[in-house]
Amino acid sequence: MKAIVYEEYGSPDVLELRDVEKPTPKDDEVLVKVYAVSANAADLHLLRADPFLIRLSSGLLKPKNKILGSDIAGRVEAIGRNIKQFKPGDEVFGDISAGGWGGFAEYVCAREDALVLKPANLSFEEAAAVPMAAVTALQGLRTKGQIQPGQKVLINGASGGVGMFAVQIAKAFGAEVTAVCSTRNLNIVRSMGADHVIDYTREDFTQNGKRYDLILAANGDRSISDYRRVLTPRGTYVMTGGAMAQLSEVMLKGPWISMTSSQKMGNLLAKPNQQDLAFMKELLEAGKVVPTIDRRFPLSEFAKAFRYLEEGHAQGKVVIIVHQAVPNKSLHLPAAIPVPFIAASEPGR
């Protein structure tokens, strides 16, 4: 099968599209034929071993897992003998990062607790855009942020992969949502349901006198004191993403502020969670949350996908198409999208 492999840490240039052995599922694994896989900032961190300490878990000198890719959507091709939740032919999606990654490939073996049946109303591409970003937003708002209906919630970095899900999830919980993004993203973020939008290139949300019960920092580079200033006296601040300086500050000062005041401030390292993904499936099927795909790339143009994501200005998610789910003539891809890679192993082609 084809897979995007990396043997050493570095830029997207170290990635190679290669033939590798098709995996065989162990007793507790599901073999998934991958139709689409989305790229996440986590793939970039692992690719570059940045921050350096990531090497303690991903391999000191060389990457342990040679194939990146966590967020897959595909069809179950075979199952191990202990698999209870899925059968061959099921359409699934999930975040396989806790089980060894490997999504940038035509086939991958996954633990069944990493997978959920694909929402019936979503294409494989749309489903692949969901897992890590949406579950991060959900865990930030619900698990750590304890979001309540009627709360005033601010999402910074609202136009990225995590941010767009955060805006919609907060609305689904009945919050009044303020989204912070740049000028070109104002309309798209409004269309996600944001009640108020702030253009960070023109207005400083920490200086306009407004206060929020819950702030989710999905991206950006504001200091903890900036966020504290716009938090209500009993408010909660959750950082899921942003600049490294911001993360270090939150890790150092957040616990102290949370202990010594009525405000709660801290960061979240999201974990794949089957129940959380199943909850997202419900929101997606109810139409309360809709994934936004900025760009789609064929597997053969994986390096372009990584470089684009690395620029840090994606509007929603970047998705790589591995197998075509429908004949080309019925697939309505925007004109700018490259002709998809047709997998050599696709039967009947």
Ligand SMILES: NC(=O)c1ccc[n+]([C@@H]2O[C@H](COP(=O)([O-])OP(=O)(O)OC[C@H]3O[C@@H](n4cnc5c(N)ncnc54)[C@H](OP(=O)(O)O)[C@@H]3O)[C@@H](O)[C@H]2O)c1
């Ligand atoms: N904690 C966790 O477990 C976890 C999980 C997933 C991701 N993350 C982290 O979360 C961060 C965001 O992930 P993502 O997938 O959403 O990334 P992404 O899709 O690459 O984010 C890109 C978006 O961020 C916006 N942005 C960039 N600079 C900004 C700024 N200064 N202020 C406000 N918005 C800004 C961009 O909007 P403009 O073009 O308008 O600037 C763009 O829409 C990353 O740092 C990632 O590592 C953490």
